[in-house]
Each structure stands twice: as structure tokens, then as C-alpha cells.
Amino acid sequence: MKDSEVHSLILDQTDEIEEDDYRSFIREILKHERTKLDQDRPKYAEKYRSLIDSYATNENLEDYTDE
């Protein structure tokens, strides 16, 4: 494993998430957090908002609107 990578234990668990959007979104935010792990108060809001905009689209949330 490279230090820059997310631990395989975490990746194995996230791989088990069935919904593609959630799986990809979570992997992206973990990858982002991994690059900032050595910082005490890393910036995140902009990255998160941009990922949410990409993944939380109307189409892929249809299934959740009535929850």
C-alpha cells in the first residue's frame, strides 16, 4: 500500500455499497480526505459541494425522493 492511498480495509468496505453514486461519491471524498490527513484543519467545503453537485443529481436521486 502507498501512503497516499486510502487503506484497503476502507476501500473493501466502500466497494460493498450497492448504489454507484454513493460508492463513487464516498470514494472521492475519502480520497480527498486522504490527501489532507496530515493537516489539522483541512479545507473541504468547496470540494464536497462540487462532488455533491456531480453526484446528487435529480435523476440518480429519483429512488430516494419518497423516502
Place this chain on the structure above:
Amino acid sequence: MNNIQIFNIELKNYRQYRGVENINLETTPDKHINVIEGQNGSGKSNLLNAITLCFYDKEPHIDNQDNQGLGADPLVNLNELRQVDVGETVRGYIEITLGKQEPQYVFTRKFRTAKTDEDEYSSITDDLQLRQRFGPDWQNVDNPNIRLREILPTHVHQYFLFDGEQLDQFFEEGYIERVQDAVLDVSHIQLLERAVDHLKSVQKDLEKEASDVEGTPQDLHDEYEEAQKTLEDLEEEEEILEDDISDANEEIEGIDEELSDSTNPDVREKQQRRRYLSERLEDREEELQNAREDAAVALARAGPVAYNKGALEFTLDRFREWETSGQEPPDIPEWWLEQLLEQGRCICGTDIETEQEKRQHLEEFKQTVAETATQSANGKRKVQRALERADDLVDVAKERKGRVEDIRDDIDEINEELREISAELESKNIPDDVDVADLEKQRKRIDARIKDMREELGQLRGKIEQQKEEVEERRNKWKREVEKEKKHDQLLRKIRFVENARDKVESVEAKILDQVRNETETSLENYFNDLIWKEESYDIELTEDYEVHVYGPSGEKKLGSLSAGERQVLALSFMSALSKISGFSAPVVIDTPLGRISSKPKRRIAQNVPNYLKDSQLTFLMTDEEYTSEVQAFLQNDVAHEYHLEYTDEVTEVKNV
């Protein structure tokens, strides 16, 4: 060997190692252990420090024999420093070669110590350097720390490079927190915790945004519909009124027909005249409307000039005065000034070829005169033209106003004549004819009613126009609210997405914690049973609260009741479990692994060591008391290299055994 191993350590002038010492540590799968033996204070801990200094610029391992700590001594060998004068510097380095089957990386950290006074020194270290093998070539790598982090990052090196003797303290009071921190550390749980915290924070921001754009489109739609309904009612009223007017007009037409059928020629003639006048009135009223519009346009054009005529005349007078008094820039032609510049001589006789400053003045003057004269001439022309046009525009406005008045007079006359005709017809009393007077009275009444209705219709149409604007305004307001609502819906979807994602991350976190705890427990138990000198098998439990319970054949053995040796084996096993879970395949270097273990168990541990961490390169830094002949005998088949550290006159030499 598939895991990374240390092929070689080369030290130059590092602490008690004087000159160059080269230690070959290459191992094979069959022989995966190195032993470096030396008495206390001979430099074993400093070998571990040499590795951490080279990689991480740190020396955390204090030799128990050195009460002053490392900070008291210079990095460079003291004997070397004694050979130089105050103000001089001695250099050294640590070079570590790493690789799997063959050397792949050479990490180097250089350092130097300056002799600042007799027995006073100042040491500094350089940045880490790396040469890496690419095929047959070795090349310098720009960012060695990045490569090092891929092999053995700072945060996990303590589970690979550690002091066995210090491990004894690991399972003393307060160990639960240490165990928990270590497990969370190697499993990157912090990564998931941060993701959850950040998702929470982003969700909060989205919720605030959503509350800001939460609209009331239904209420506004109701208001829009209400306005639309009012408009429809008004339009319905308009339609009824138009029908009434139409009916009334038909009634009048009926009366007019009856009057036209009168036997009296005067009545018929008046009726005909009235028909003509009515048509003419209609035309003139239309003309009046157009003439009024034309007059309004003409007045709008003439007004500003006419109202400011005095001011414009005053401005023109001032222009003329300036022109007469010579205050206005002369209309000097540009070509004439050009000519002077070309000839190189001013009109006053100055040679402007030689006097550059004068030439520059003339050029600037040419520019200023040209601009001012142009502006002044333009300004005067514009004012003059405006004044000339003012009269024309006022004339046009007056003429149009006159036309309006003419038409109005004409209309007044037509109306007057119509009133007269009506009055005359009303007074007629013709026997054996239609009742002209009565018909005319009816006609007059209906006509009055039509006028009232037309006035009412005019007001109604005004209301309708206003209502249409109101409907449009409410419709736009409602549509804007719908847009807001759409944005609100989108934000709600995003919030739901973030909420679900957070649930999933929290679920992953819970599963990983459980998995890591279980794997740590299993590895800890396996390593402990591999190393412990007892015949019987032990069960080890790592609880959800990170408490460690050791169960022997006779039940639980409290940690406090474990011997120092057992505690050290437990800690050694825990470190090994963590190194395995960390996911890194780095070499393991342990200082004083058996330091706390008495002779009989030591022999048994030595018996088991060959199976311990079989896939990793293991380098033991042992005291002569640890590395007894019995231990040596148990390890000999698995040992690749064995060295003895010989410490004489403050200098350690590495001897191959």
C-alpha cells in the same frame, strides 16, 4: 523476499561509529533474520536511531546507559571532532539501501557538526536524498519523502522500528487508550471520522440555504388565480356592456329608419343630414385623436429648446464676445504649424531644430490649438443650430396645436348642429305621420344611455388594462416562487443525498472498527502463541472498548499479573499485529527484543522466533545477555547476517561474526 528489506546500512562518523561502517543486511525467505549483538552502550540503539534519523530526521531511541540523552552529544563522532580546531566542521552521513529482491532505493541523509568551542558543538542535518534504480541506471529522485511515505510513512514506522525494552511499558496503566489510538491510527479511521464531520457540516450549510429559498408557490398561485378571475369578470362585464351598446345602437337605427320613412320631407332631410353629420363626427373624432398625438410629439421636441432659449442665446453671445476679444483660440490651420515644424524655424525666428525644448512646445501648442479650436468651433455651431431649430420646432408645435383646436371647433359645431336637429325633431307634431317627437325623445334617451354606457365602458377598459397588469405581475411573482421552490427541491435532494452518504460512511466506519479489532485480536493471539514460551495455548480477547484479556488454561490472566517477559511478548505481538494491519510491507527492526525475559523463557522464545513474522525481514539488536549461545543455536538456521558491535575508546566497530 516479497516485502521491502534493508539491503545495506552505511554510516560515516555517526555518533560512536567513526569513519565508514558498512552493514550488509540482505536476507532471503529462508534466512529472514539479522542479529546485531553488542553490550549495553555499544551503539545498538543508535543503529535504530540511524535508521529513523536517515528516514525521518528523528532519533527517538535513548540508550538506557546514556543518562544525558542524545541531545548532549554531537551527531558526528567525538573522536573525529577532537581532531579539528574550534570553528571547523566535520561531516558524516547515513545511507540506507532498500529493495525487494534487489536494491532499488538508496536513501541518504548527510549531517555535519561544527566545533563552536572546546567541548561545544552544533549539529545540523541536510534534507533527505534518494537515488532510485530505473533498469540498470541509478537516478536522483526529486521528492524522496513522497517515495519514503509509500514505503514506510512516519505515522506507522513505530510499529516496524521499535525498542522492545520500552514495549514493556505499553501494557501498563492507561494502555486501553494506547491500544485504541494505535488501532484507529493504522486503520485510518480518522479519515472516515473527518468525512462524517465534513458531511455533517456541509449538510448544515445546505439546510440553511434551503430555508432561505423555501417558497410559498401555492399561496402565490392562489393569488394569481384570484386576479385572473377578477380579470375574467371584468372582461365579461365589458362584453355585456358592448352588447348593450350594440343593442342600443340597433334601437337607434330602428328609430332612424322610422324617421327616414316619415312622410314629412323636412323630417327626412334632417334625418339624412344627421346621418351625414354622425359619420363626419366619427371621422373628425378619429382625426382629433391623431392630431393630439402629433401635437404631443411636436411639443416634446420643441419644449427643451424653447424653455432654454435664453440660456442658449447667452452662450452664443459669450462665444461671439470671446471671438471679438481674441480670447478664443485663433483658427490656425494645422498645415501651417506642420510647415513651421518641417522648416525647423518658428515664426519668432527660433531655430527649433537645435532647440528641442522649443520644438516640443510648438508641437504641444499645435496639438492644443487644434483641439481647442475644434471644440470651440463645434460648440458654437451646435448652439447656433439649436437656436435656429428652436424656432422651427416651436412653429411646428404651434401649427399642430392649432390643428387640434380647429378639429375640436369643427366637432363642437357638428355637435351643436346635431343638438339643433334633435331639438327640432322633438318639437315636430305632424298628423298622420310617425310620432316624430316621441321617436326623437326615445332616440335622445337611448343616445344619452349609450353615452353613459360608453363612458362606463371606457372606465371598465381602464380597469381591465390595470387588472391585466396585476395578473401579469402576480403570475411573474408566482413563477419566481416556483423557481425558488425548484431550487429548494434540489437542495432537499442534496441534503437527502448527504444524509444517506453519511449513514453509509458511518456504517463503513462501524464495520471497519469491528473488522480491525477482530483482525488485531486474531493476529495478536497468533503472534503471542508463536512467541510465548509456554506449551499451552492462550486465547486473547480485544474487547469493543479495546481492553485486552489473556486467557490461559486456568482462566483469565490479569495483565497486572503477567510477568515482565509475558508483557513484552504481548506488546511485541501487538506491534506485529499492527504492522500487519497497517498494510505496509516494511522491514522490522527491534532493539532489545528479549531484554525483559529471563533465561529459560528466552530460550523458548528463541525457539519460536524463526516462525515469527516469517514474510518480513527481521533485524534484532541484542545485548550479549539476550543473545546467549542457546538463543544463537535456535536462530542459526534462519540468520542471514550476524554482527558484533565492538566498543573501545568511545568508538564502535561493526565486526562480522
